[in-house]
Amino acid sequence: MKLLHLNMYKKINYIAAVVLLLASYSVKAQVTSQSPYSRYGLGNVKGMLLPQLRAMGGISTAVNKPSTYYSNINMQNPASYAGITMATADIGMSAGFKELKKGSLSEGSFNSSLSHIALAFPLKAGRTGLSFGLVPYTELGYEYTNTEQLDTTTVNKLYAGEGGLTKAYFGLGQQFGDHFRIGANVEYVFGNLIESRSTELQAAGVLNTKQQNKNSVGGIGFSYGAQYEIPLSVKSRITLGYSGSYKSDINTKTSFVVTRYKLNSAGEEEPALDSASFLENNSAKLKLPLVHNFGISIQKDNKWLIGADYRMGKWSQLSINGVNKGLEDSWGFSAGGQLTPDMTSIGSYFNRVDYRLGFTYDKTYIRIGNQDVKQMAVTFGLGLPLAFNRYAFHKLNFTTELGRRGTTSNGLVQENYINFHIGFTLNDTWFRRFKFD
Template sequence: MYKKINYIVAVMILLASVSLKAQVTSQSPYSRYGLGNMKGLLLPQFRAMGGISTAVFRPSTYYSTINMQNPASYSGITLTTVDIGMSGGFKELKKGSLSEGSFNATLSHVALAFPIKAGRTGLSFGLMPYTELGYEFSNTEKLDTNTVNKLYSGEGGLTKAYFGLGQQFGDHFRIGANIEYIFGNLVENRALELQSVASVNTKQQDKNSVGGIGFSYGAQYEIPLSLKSRITIGYSGSSPSSINSQKTFVVTRYVRQSTGDEGTALDTPTFNQNNSAKLKLPLVHNFGISIQKDNKWLIGADYRMGNWSKLSIDGVNKGLEDSWGFSGGAQLTPDMTSIGSYFNRVDYRVGFTYDKTYIKIADQDVKQMAVTFGLGLPLAFNRFAFHKINLTSEIGRRGTLNSGLVQENYINIHLGFTLNDTWFRRFKFD
């Protein structure tokens, strides 16, 4: 049985790696700002609680959960843990009386964790989406006597591969750090087309190929209230790293075909490839607090802030604002050891999240808010293994209809498979 599970895991890791690197999974006009839509290092079980994670150590003593948002939590890994997931989302874009719907889905993450010294030292590594870029829109203007279509589109995104270590000192203090390799392509296009004549049109393409090292870190301090209850205070952050980038700028000319499709490029007046640049990421802080009773309930809150006004590519500031936000959430497990009722062993999760994003348009701050809920559905349990399905829903909104802006209404679904097992154990025979 375990050989089959390991085989399935290996195949899903391969598929997830390809998916994370290749698929376009966003249709959002707001993704054109900065590096795209930020995803966050959150597994479905944390998203279900509004994204709280900074002060979450071990939601249960029966199984291990990977919390890469705060690597100090790796020290609590007691079982070999594999977490693989997928996500999908329904989105409605509204502007004035117009609306448009879309759906996207993809495999989302692969993460593994191992105890080095159970309850004291643990490590984790994996692959997660970092940003998503995907949009397509146009506007029409008058140029002398001609009507001009201005077309804008973008695709791509960045992925984060991480390796982290967490260590506990004494009975109550933990620290940890991740080294992260951030990579991917950000491609943006701008085209100018004349409506009234069969003209030769012009398109510009900017491409950034990113690849470089970043760092994140965290700490947690635990205040015992009794043998089975505790308060945890946490901090995590990301350093202001400088990432390598190769820029390519291409200008092409083409004629729009009668079918409406863009024709083959007639020529390429400009082609500047592999110009070296630096992508400077900002300093990000996360603060959190949680209170829990082991294997029964957990309540927590997070506050975050990012110095995104310092983001720059090739020395050019991206015109973003500093961001801030907060989350609150909870988890309840009626009876983890119940034999007579399966639903008593289920984790019930709920939360909310609010962010003032780094985007400001027409003197309007773009804000995002959502309510979240989810379930942790146990599949198997014995003294050596514990498997669980984590299902999460997010119902939210970003932006406003004021000042002619676009409002995004969305429903995101996240599905994660958590496999806990005891690998590398020695069996003793009488």
Template sequence: MFKKIKYIAVFVLLGGISVQAQVTVQSPYSRYGLGNIKGSLLPQFRAMGGVSTAVFKPNGYSTINIQNPASYASIDLTTLDMGASGGFTQLRNGNGKETSFNSTLSHVAMAFPLVKNKSALSIGILPYSELGYEYSVNEKYNATDSNTYNALYSGEGGLTKAYVGFGQQIGDYFRFGANIEYLFGNLQENGSIEIQSAPSINNRRQTKNSVGGLSFSYGAQYEIPLSSKKRITLGYSGSSPSKINTKRTFLLTQYLRSDLGEEQAAFDTLQLVENNASKLKLPLIHNFGITIQKDNNWLLGADYRMGKWSELSIDAVNQGLEDSWGFSAGAQITPDITSLGNYFKRVDYRVGFQYDKTYIRMNDQDIKQMAITFGFGFPLAQTSRFSFYKLNLTTELGRRGMITNGLIQENYINLHLGFTLNDTWFRRFKLD
């Protein structure tokens, strides 16, 4: 047991480093707000289109459902879940297309039952948002001027969420829970103006927000039994409109390019503001869900979500976003979880769909996102009668934006891999 604790401690440490340092993304839409919001979903829930708010215990395994901490009450074994993700992204506009690939360690989460099937504690770390883009725009000073300039934009970084959560069941059918979350990371953005006529003096604006502070999420679930093995579950979860501490650094410099077009070091600093204390105000988020399931056999569910992103502000400056909304529908089936003669009857098969109106509006057009999802949960060989292992694989095929009004369309294939361990720790052995 102590060896497992040691190994898991190393994984959590490496997870914190990787989630913060390795996350990269190539998405011009990540320029807005806090970047691309990742959501608190492990691979097994992404495979069902993100259905999770009303998911309690989809099969005989203990599963960590971070999206709704009320579900922690179902955890009856010590549970470890860790994984990685990668994705191919194709950017298209009217002039061409470009493809990129990025990957990272995605999450490390653990849960411990306090009172079996009544309450549990969970801790973990996972990405909250990803920021990564680089593009340029050639502009004229005005409609009658033949002179042009290049506007160069780039950004990198993201936010990471570490959390501690608790879930409790009251009576036979009601559960509630909450997560205390610590958001941290850096959001760095650059903007340059380069004059086309040479030689010329170019200007660059660099803004960096170093974020670190507490936020809260919460949830509840209510169960309606239909029979001894069938039930309907209603779920709600949300995130509070917390104010997070940030330190803002702003730098305005001038630089030149050589005759060969190579950028030279800045020769003048026009303005420098370092570590100016400010606040990042997060929006209020609501999630509603419903599932119907037959224990250890099948589950059907749907989620609806909405976020007040129009209230997001950084350093008391509203970020000009729209309120978002979206929905998911998905299913899971396990043909026969007890089958000994046919392995594939014990596999979890998952499928889903999701649609979102994001918080971005450009050129008088809402940026929308949709994806179809599918995945599998493969049970692995047990090392003892107290241990259970599962490998979760998920694929998301999606699209964001359209090639209209001069916009960019993102087509993506995201791949997620998760490893789940269920084990019984701190048990007493009796000697005859």
């Protein structure tokens, strides 16, 4: 009986810790970014990927269970929830260095944030599972100035944006027969997108203007997926996958403010003198695009997995309050894999480590001056086991992304970045029965 009580207290502590983290995330977390390309659309789209999937180039559509010993949460394709066999919690954070280059100029920045909180539970182990959590959807963050000469007066045009969108999701996955799975997520998309544009004359006492647009987003979206397995042997298989998101209409409140202000003798902005225009809390609709993902993977249980994804997004459909955002349709692909030399090794810890590698390429939805903005990255990472027994499996996942977006040709900005992701995965059997002699 004492053992049972200790086990109950341990589970209660886990639940309490997760609840506190969820509350902290919703109240205090703020995503930051430094990217001029986040000005377009809704900001930089993050994708619903945990570190262990990002390390493999972001392959996810056809990934179910790389191991029979533990469960991973793959919210990018909710059909995978059907393979959850243990109570699973995944919590992580991200950090990154970014260098912006334009011509002979360059500028660096560093940002970090809490990246995800996700939980999953088997309703019927290996057949039915559910998952819920919080993940970032987009990041908005930029600030730059264009300088023009008007007769003998210097005019600065300042552009700035901040904020981002988050997804709170709840999903179910179900397996039918021995090889086919389907699943769906209900996603509450929320957050603020704040953008401003100022026109400043470089002279003290001159009246300048600033326009600020704010979208406060809060509404329901949907995503879905399916997977089909083709057995090659008892321990190896090919998995085919599809996932997508519906072109949902999300509620948003728009605000538009025009203020006038002056600069002091040091060139700093003084408090606004008045508001030339003010419109607040106008109801509108944010129309999200239809997105498709197709994937294939080949794996040998507890040994290796390789796979590839192809994706396309109808971002030309994105609009706010009926106004099209002028984006292009996007497409991209990822390839990657994972190798575990010997998951049950006793003599060598490094034989139990997951080694991951991948590559990703995208033609983004941004087109400037008749030139597509493209993005590519090499990814790699480790899955470090922390504890393992028949009832629990804990793992620390590290991922690094080395990437580039854009180019310095034709006056564009090139982003070179190094992103780091870390996630703690806890697998446990929370509701097992104990027998006493």
